[in-house]
Amino acid sequence: MTAIRFEKFGTEIRILTPLKGFTEETHQVEVRKDPLLGHKSIYNPFLREKVKFFFHECDDTLIGEVIKVSEKNCDFCPGRIETSTPSVVSHI
Ligand SMILES: [Zn+2]
Numbered sequence: 350m351t352a353i354r355f356e357k358f359g360t361e362i363r364i365l366t367p368l369k370g371f372t373e374e375t376h377q378v379e380v381r382k383d384p385l386l387g388h389k390s391i392y393n394p395f396l397r398e399k400v401k402f403f404f405h406e407c408d409d410t411l412i413g414e415v416i417k418v419s420e421k422n423c424d425f426c427p428g429r430i431e432t433s434t435p436s437v438v439s440h441i
Pocket of ligand 1: 420423424425426427
């Protein structure tokens with residue numbers, strides 16, 4: 350069996366950014382090719398902080414509280430999946 354081979358290469362793109370009055374910026378990006386479908390995607394580490402623009406800062410305190418409240422009923426917490434989810438009948 351042949352292992353899936355992930356292909357990627359670095360390149361440079363130039364954009365006119367509206368965040369800085371449409372001045373030109375050069376970004377080093379990584380082009381990644383999906384080994385199954387052949388689709389290409391571009392990862393731009395320069396825009397890593399852009400996620401915060403859409404999703405805002407992560408509230409770690411709130412997330413901790415949600416985890417604490419939900420863990421008593423969570424099927425995926427460690428050790429619980431074997432006892433709280435259906436299993437396959439052994440003769441199948
Ligand atoms: Zn859990």
